[in-house]
Amino acid sequence: MAIVKTERHADMPPPVTQTGVIGWMRENLFSSPLNIILTLVSIYVAWAAISSIVSYAFINANFAGETRADCTGSGACWVFIKARFGQIMYGFYPVEERWRVDVGVILAAIGLFLILSDVVKEKKWPAAYMFVFVPIACFFLFSGGYFGLETVETSQWGGLFLTLVLASVSIFVALPLGIVLALGRRSTMPVVRMLCVGFIELIRGVPLITVLFMASVMLPLFLPEGVNFDKLLRALVGMSLFSAAYMAEVVRGGLQAIGKGQTEAASSLGLGYWQSMGLIVLPQALKISIPSIVNTFIGLFKDTTLVLIIGLLDLLSIVKAGTTDKEWVGMATEGYVFVAAVFWVFCFSMSRYSVWLENKLHTGHKR
Amino acid sequence: MKIASFIAVAATATLMATAATAGTLDDVKAKGFIQCGVTTGLAGFAAPDNAGKWVGFDVDICRAMAAAIFADPEKVKYTPTTAKERFTALQSGEIDVLARNTTWTFSRDVNLGFEFAGVNYYDGQGFMVKKSLGVKSALELSGARVCVQSGTTTELNLADYFTANGMKYDSVVFDSADEVREAYLKDTCDVYTTDQSGLYAQRSVIANPEEHVVLPEVISKEPLGPLVRHGDNQWGDITRWTLNAMINAEEYNITSANVDDLKANSKDPNIQRILGVSGDLGQQMGLSNDWAYNIVKMVGNYGESFARNLGEGTALNIARGLNAQWNKGGILYAPPLR
Numbered sequence: 001m002a003i004v005k006t007e008r009h010a011d012m013p014p015p016v017t018q019t020g021v022i023g024w025m026r027e028n029l030f031s032s033p034l035n036i037i038l039t040l041v042s043i044y045v046a047w048a049a050i051s052s053i054v055s056y057a058f059i060n061a062n063f064a065g066e067t068r069a070d071c072t073g074s075g076a077c078w079v080f081i082k083a084r085f086g087q088i089m090y091g092f093y094p095v096e097e098r099w100r101v102d103v104g105v106i107l108a109a110i111g112l113f114l115i116l117s118d119v120v121k122e123k124k125w126p127a128a129y130m131f132v133f134v135p136i137a138c139f140f141l142f143s144g145g146y147f148g149l150e151t152v153e154t155s156q157w158g159g160l161f162l163t164l165v166l167a168s169v170s171i172f173v174a175l176p177l178g179i180v181l182a183l184g185r186r187s188t189m190p191v192v193r194m195l196c197v198g199f200i201e202l203i204r205g206v207p208l209i210t211v212l213f214m215a216s217v218m219l220p221l222f223l224p225e226g227v228n229f230d231k232l233l234r235a236l237v238g239m240s241l242f243s244a245a246y247m248a249e250v251v252r253g254g255l256q257a258i259g260k261g262q263t264e265a266a267s268s269l270g271l272g273y274w275q276s277m278g279l280i281v282l283p284q285a286l287k288i289s290i291p292s293i294v295n296t297f298i299g300l301f302k303d304t305t306l307v308l309i310i311g312l313l314d315l316l317s318i319v320k321a322g323t324t325d326k327e328w329v330g331m332a333t334e335g336y337v338f339v340a341a342v343f344w345v346f347c348f349s350m351s352r353y354s355v356w357l358e359n360k361l362h363t364g365h366k367r
Numbered sequence: 368m369k370i371a372s373f374i375a376v377a378a379t380a381t382l383m384a385t386a387a388t389a390g391t392l393d394d395v396k397a398k399g400f401i402q403c404g405v406t407t408g409l410a411g412f413a414a415p416d417n418a419g420k421w422v423g424f425d426v427d428i429c430r431a432m433a434a435a436i437f438a439d440p441e442k443v444k445y446t447p448t449t450a451k452e453r454f455t456a457l458q459s460g461e462i463d464v465l466a467r468n469t470t471w472t473f474s475r476d477v478n479l480g481f482e483f484a485g486v487n488y489y490d491g492q493g494f495m496v497k498k499s500l501g502v503k504s505a506l507e508l509s510g511a512r513v514c515v516q517s518g519t520t521t522e523l524n525l526a527d528y529f530t531a532n533g534m535k536y537d538s539v540v541f542d543s544a545d546e547v548r549e550a551y552l553k554d555t556c557d558v559y560t561t562d563q564s565g566l567y568a569q570r571s572v573i574a575n576p577e578e579h580v581v582l583p584e585v586i587s588k589e590p591l592g593p594l595v596r597h598g599d600n601q602w603g604d605i606t607r608w609t610l611n612a613m614i615n616a617e618e619y620n621i622t623s624a625n626v627d628d629l630k631a632n633s634k635d636p637n638i639q640r641i642l643g644v645s646g647d648l649g650q651q652m653g654l655s656n657d658w659a660y661n662i663v664k665m666v667g668n669y670g671e672s673f674a675r676n677l678g679e680g681t682a683l684n685i686a687r688g689l690n691a692q693w694n695k696g697g698i699l700y701a702p703p704l705r
Contacts, residue, residue: 155444
């Protein structure tokens with residue numbers, strides 16, 4: 001019988017309407033009348049938003065020029081940012097000394113890359129470089145006064161540079177101090193425990209703005225006239241202690257998630273307190289707290305803008321001050337948009353790094 | 368102003384603890400610059416320019432003092448201060464003089480222990496309306512919706528003024544000056560009220576400034592001026608007479624352009640005294656006799672500073688008004704230099 005097919009028909013591809021872009025769209029965007037309506041409305045909203053943003057920020061924007069008079073378009077006038085870019089980045093740091101900031105940032109960036117990436121497996125030397133050499137080098141580079149470098153007072157620091165200094169110093173101090181506080185809070189020694197609990201609860205009980213305000217306004221009143229701590233130093237101490245208290249609670253959360261069996265197993269192996277903490281408990285605890293730690297860092301990074309109230313001109317406040325220059329009145333929107341973009345870039349990178357780190361350290365605990 | 372009274376208590380406590388120190392001038396001369404407290408940015412009064420140099424009407428006071436003391440207006444270091452911390456900064460000696468559009472009031476002068484060196488800008492609360500409303504006087508504003516910033520004395524002055532004149536109003540309250548401006552532009556309210564210098568600054572930001580008018584009525588007194596700590600009269604005198612020299616120079620038409628000529632040729636004894644050709648006014652204050660010459664030469668007189676930072680031709684476009692000389696319809700009246 002010739003009509004009976006003996007061999008198997010070759011597999012046909014599924015119909016075009018079921019696969020690829022079209023299939024996906026039929027499946028996800030146009031599967032029912034309601035979905036069709038929702039899709040069309042969403043497309044319209046997205047189009048309206050994106051097109052107005054693009055025309056504001058690019059098509060109708062001004063890029064060329066030097067002064068306010070060059071702001072002729074109906075969109076953003078990036079001339080403002082361009083004309084004051086140096087100031088926004090470095091504050092009042094003398095122009096001829098700005099290379100020092102660049103060098104410091106590059107040194108720190110190299111260190112960060114070595115520590116954070118997978119390129120170097122052995123972290124001992126990068127860690128020594130990053131946590132000992134870089135801070136010392138940056139201190140001398142930024143403030144000067146030695147090795148023939150001209151002294152640059154902290155009152156001249158500003159802009160993104162100041163924001164980065166505030167954030168990185170606070171982060172560097174907060175993490176180790178927070179771990180110590182968290183361990184202290186779980187300590188069996190009553191005095192240590194009470195001191196740690198007292199510190200954490202006291203600092204967490206007040207807003208950061210209050211801490212800064214205390215450091216800036218109240219502290220000088222209690223000191224004899226003529227004795228002045230550096231304003232930036234006061235802010236740094238305030239911010240570091242504040243974020244250390246938050247960090248302590250984050251780390252404590254991680255510590256509590258590690259079963260008691262881990263410590264007991266470590267003890268039965270003959271490990272002392274510091275060994276069991278350092279080798280067994282903390283690595284696990286810190287790993288599961290990564291999202292919260294990064295969350296705290298991101299919060300801290302954005303909180304640096306609060307130094308505005310004590311008259312330090314960080315990224316946000318230097319742009320704000322710039323908009324009050326009578327040559328540039330009315331540039332507030334451009335300034336704020338730019339600042340928002342810079343903050344977004346930094347916070348988003350931190351967040352992506354934490355995701356990457358979580359995946360790298362993923363050892364099956366994840367549910 | 369809860370914060371003010373709080374600072375007052377704290378400041379008084381400090382005053383008792385540390386006896387008033389003398390010799391700010393010596394300290395300033397020794398360190399080689401004046402530490403001057405300014406705002407963190409207020410259009411026309413103090414703001415960093417593109418190159419990061421502080422410029423403005425208040426900044427000129429500091430520059431004039433540096434010119435008087437060092438014959439170099441650049442020998443000033445600026446400390447940006449916020450409204451909340453400015454008094455502590457002065458009290459603790461962090462700054463030598465505060466030139467930060469600060470209103471001269473009894474409690475600040477007496478209770479906080481400061482000495483106001485004079486008034487460099489007579490401000491006062493005013494009203495701005497859209498020209499299309501056709502309003503010519505604030506007394507026609509009965510029933511208006513008024514936009515005002517919350518938690519300021521502005522709100523209280525507004526209530527007092529409308530009650531005193533038997534008028535009704537709805538206040539629309541916002542938290543920041545930018546919000547108030549946007550609300551006013553979006554017709555959420557008919558009237559925008561704040562200090563007149565602030566109104567001019569806000570008007571300069573609006574797309575079509577000429578469509579808005581600041582009404583002539585001023586409903587509160589806000590005399591702004593530089594201030595120093597109590598207890599150092601010499602330093603207070605230098606601050607006071609630096610300002611007075613600038614005002615006097617304008618009165619006698621001494622400008623940065625003609626000052627050299629006047630110094631060499633003028634026969635007017637007033638001008639000779641001001642410029643240090645005769646007399647020893649500078650030495651009596653511990654300065655050189657050409658102190659006022661240096662101020663006018665390097666910074667300019669009051670009118671030049673006003674025109675450069677606030678006046679017509681700048682974005683702010685503020686009329687002299689109350690700040691004109693006493694013989695030109697204003698109330699600017701500096702004691703004579705003699």
